[in-house]
Amino acid sequence: MVRLYVDQPLVPEQPVSLTRDQAHYLFGVMRLKAGDALALFNGRDGEFAATVARAGKKDGELAVGARTKPLQMPPDLWLLFAPIKKARTDFIVEKAAELGAARILPVQTDFTNSERIRRDRLQAHAVEAAEQCGGTYVPEVAELEKLGTVLDDWPADRRLIFCDEAQVGAADPLQGPRGKAAILIGPEGGFSEAERARLAALPFVRTISLGPRILRADTAAVAALTLWQAALGDW
Amino acid sequence: MVRLYVDQPLVPEQPVSLTRDQAHYLFGVMRLKAGDALALFNGRDGEFAATVARAGKKDGELAVGARTKPLQMPPDLWLLFAPIKKARTDFIVEKAAELGAARILPVQTDFTNSERIRRDRLQAHAVEAAEQCGGTYVPEVAELEKLGTVLDDWPADRRLIFCDEAQVGAADPLQGPRGKAAILIGPEGGFSEAERARLAALPFVRTISLGPRILRADTAAVAALTLWQAALGDW
CATH class of the missing domain: 3.40.1280.10 (SPOUT methyltransferase, trefoil knot domain)
Structure with missing residues (x-):
């Protein structure tokens, strides 16, 4: 399962737009296609299930589903x-x-x-x-x-x-x-x-x-x- | 202090001839010259003081001195x-x-x-x-x-x-x-x-x-x- 870090708030049902680098990584390198599942996290809100809603060459959009893991802070x-x-x-x-x-x-x-x-x-x-x-x-x-x-x-x-x-x-x-x-x-x-x-x-x-x-x-x-x-x- | 591994017995006063790779490393890379000190070990006899007796482009010779460290085996x-x-x-x-x-x-x-x-x-x-x-x-x-x-x-x-x-x-x-x-x-x-x-x-x-x-x-x-x-x- 591909895991992607995004630097934006993650809320179920709120779509995530991909930067050019992220689109290249997901669709060019990891070969994900529309409908494929992945996991998202942003370092603040935990981990979320997501699916590819649109896969472009230079951009794309992810549909965000339920939170699958809480944020786990490492020790200080x-x-x-x-x-x-x-x-x-x-x-x-x-x-x-x-x-x-x-x-x-x-x-x-x-x-x-x-x-x-x-x-x-x-x-x-x-x-x-x-x-x-x-x-x-x-x-x-x-x-x-x-x-x-x-x-x-x-x-x-x-x-x-x-x-x-x-x-x-x-x-x-x-x-x-x-x-x-x-x-x-x-x-x-x-x-x-x-x-x-x-x-x-x-x-x-x-x-x-x-x-x-x-x-x-x-x-x-x-x-x-x-x-x-x-x-x-x-x- | 340069440390060199050699795959041969080490005995005080018994000179060590260098392979082409060793000569390149000591004289080409580490820039040692005749008379310079280094340490030798072979994985079996401990560590020995040595000096460069002759520094060539493709070979060379080291003079071996006293043993400076015993062999220290790691745990098994x-x-x-x-x-x-x-x-x-x-x-x-x-x-x-x-x-x-x-x-x-x-x-x-x-x-x-x-x-x-x-x-x-x-x-x-x-x-x-x-x-x-x-x-x-x-x-x-x-x-x-x-x-x-x-x-x-x-x-x-x-x-x-x-x-x-x-x-x-x-x-x-x-x-x-x-x-x-x-x-x-x-x-x-x-x-x-x-x-x-x-x-x-x-x-x-x-x-x-x-x-x-x-x-x-x-x-x-x-x-x-x-x-x-x-x-x-x-x-």
């Missing part, structure tokens, strides 16, 4: 990561959406090479991952910000789990308390001494190790999200 | 997975090596599309991952085999952890006993009814869920390896 977990090479950055965003991060924040660290990201492209990856994994929520991908700025404005009630690649060794279990949290993954090359000193001194930071091998940034992101979800999240 | 954990699209298959092998799988077995299931794999290319990915992550061991990538054949010959003392995407929901904690284990990840599209029935009936199989979202095969592989390593492995 953010992922902060330093953008790396394009394919691995895309991968991190896809995996964060699949693994149920609520918000994805690219951060620029002292050793981050890229000074800009294509936020819209990364957001599209998060949408596609949500379409694939059956989720009804799409995490927001924030604009790239300096790590220092993010830490200056940090909400005191959110724990920041710092995955420190310099602490290679026995992994600490991710224990409670449950509640607002964020995972911080460094770039290839790790964090600078200044960053490490600042992180160590912050009261909301908890430092953890991810085992005896040095994980690539994308592996570390998936591993940390998995451990958190299994121990404190919705797994 | 296998990963069985159904090959998927090329980039994601490469990714699974890379991540399995990083996360400390001891052996990687591509299996052909009823819904597997690819009927062959490039075993040598996948093995090269495992080597590269070991070079990157500081490991001294390289997991063997086995030839593609039918899942049924693998199950026919299954060693009774190895637990098979079947990550069942049809069991979306609360994840089961990975509890003991420690000991020989293998993780089985299905292809996109999951397992056939016949496969599921057979797996359910086998005494060495333990079925687990990986949370409330349907994970892609590559995400599921990383998540399951992470959970096993954290609960029962060497993290």
